[in-house]
Amino acid sequence: MQKLSVEEIKKLAEKIAKEKLAPHASEIDQNRSFPWENICELRKAGFFGLGIAEFDRVRFATVVKEIAKACPSTALVYVSHSIVEKAIEYTGSEAIKKKWPLEILRKRGLGAFAVHEPDCGSNAGAITTQAKKDGDIYLVNGSKFFITSAGEADLYLVLVRTDPEKGPQGMSTLLIEKDTPGLSFGLPEDKMGLRSTSSREMFFGDCRVPVDHLIGKEGEGTQVIGKAVIGWGFFGAAAISVGIAQAATDLSIKHAKERIIAGQPIGAHQAVQFMITDMTVETEAADALLNNCANKADSFPDTAIINGLKAKLFASEIAVDVTNKAIQVHGGHGYCREYVVERLFRDARGLLLHFKTSEWLRQDIAKATLGL
Numbered sequence: 001m002q003k004l005s006v007e008e009i010k011k012l013a014e015k016i017a018k019e020k021l022a023p024h025a026s027e028i029d030q031n032r033s034f035p036w037e038n039i040c041e042l043r044k045a046g047f048f049g050l051g052i053a054e055f056d057r058v059r060f061a062t063v064v065k066e067i068a069k070a071c072p073s074t075a076l077v078y079v080s081h082s083i084v085e086k087a088i089e090y091t092g093s094e095a096i097k098k099k100w101p102l103e104i105l106r107k108r109g110l111g112a113f114a115v116h117e118p119d120c121g122s123n124a125g126a127i128t129t130q131a132k133k134d135g136d137i138y139l140v141n142g143s144k145f146f147i148t149s150a151g152e153a154d155l156y157l158v159l160v161r162t163d164p165e166k167g168p169q170g171m172s173t174l175l176i177e178k179d180t181p182g183l184s185f186g187l188p189e190d191k192m193g194l195r196s197t198s199s200r201e202m203f204f205g206d207c208r209v210p211v212d213h214l215i216g217k218e219g220e221g222t223q224v225i226g227k228a229v230i231g232w233g234f235f236g237a238a239a240i241s242v243g244i245a246q247a248a249t250d251l252s253i254k255h256a257k258e259r260i261i262a263g264q265p266i267g268a269h270q271a272v273q274f275m276i277t278d279m280t281v282e283t284e285a286a287d288a289l290l291n292n293c294a295n296k297a298d299s300f301p302d303t304a305i306i307n308g309l310k311a312k313l314f315a316s317e318i319a320v321d322v323t324n325k326a327i328q329v330h331g332g333h334g335y336c337r338e339y340v341v342e343r344l345f346r347d348a349r350g351l352l353l354h355f356k357t358s359e360w361l362r363q364d365i366a367k368a369t370l371g372l
């Protein structure tokens, strides 16, 4: 895909999201079906192979927002995949780039990233999954928890400990293929929201990974995760939240005009107007912050981490507040499965936990701001 303007890319993504993704978003949420058809549509549109599509964070966030307005689960699967592409682009060796060129990922193959473990929370420094070098392979042992697209994706970016003595400097990242001997998956979690994303545990039992699947150098795991997950993926997480908030706001404005009680639309009441005002302003503020942070990160890549943390924190909290108000505007209807705002609220809630909890984000931002 030649480099499209932000406006052109928005129009393209909006068309696909409205025509192809939105019509069955509620159905796949209820059935917990993995959104393979949607992934195919995004691939056909040229939204995979991000490096060759010359996506910057602003364009990426633009596409993700439109996808999320229609189907946040699909947006999360897409963002998780994009992290693997970016890890390859930013830090992959020539051998890795040859084995998984972005041209191939553009046509087939889905990626996912696996940092979280049952006992590490948002603290990647507490992971215990080990990778021990044995000739030309790493023997990987341990488990990863709550991994989006686990069992469905073909290629996993996995944070492991290559030197247990070295703390953060002892962590590395490996690319592990789905059919690698010693890798197995748990059952999908029955989640509150983002239900078609397939969150599963990954088990590594003497999993044999060729040494040339190392991404970056040994000991550079934190940097790879910083660049690909925080410095790129967090903008995707923020964009999902903004997309959700925008969709909830649009639906609420429509409902406030159409719902007539005692001869009056509910939007005629000041109490409802105030909620609509807050939703509109909050969503616009989150979108503006996301665009501002993405622009800064694109222009000054050294600032990508702090900007990613800020955009994600603000947008994910706004999305929960806005979708909560959307349910209020919809009254009892908004509490029913039949209404899209009910799903949007459940989906927004997951983003307060994933990609670091709000508590961790606040701590990280404070430390960076205070230089601690």
Ligand SMILES: Cc1cc2nc3c(=O)[nH]c(=O)nc-3n(C[C@H](O)[C@H](O)[C@H](O)COP(=O)(O)OP(=O)(O)OC[C@H]3O[C@@H](n4cnc5c(N)ncnc54)[C@H](O)[C@@H]3O)c2cc1C
Residues within 6 Å of the ligand: 080, 112, 113, 114, 115, 116, 118, 120, 121, 122, 123, 145, 146, 147, 148, 149, 194, 199, 350, 351, 353, 354, 355, 356, 357, 358, 359, 360
């Ligand atoms: C929908 C979804 C998809 C996900 N997909 C992926 C994925 O693809 N890949 C991946 O690697 N992970 C994924 N995760 C995991 C996600 O990263 C973790 O859920 C998240 O980091 C929080 O960890 P936890 O669930 O263990 O919560 P806990 O760490 O148990 O946290 C519980 C509470 O304690 C607070 N807390 C914990 N420690 C501290 C502290 N030191 N200071 C202050 N407060 C603290 C937390 O903020 C939170 O409020 C996903 C999660 C969700 C919900």
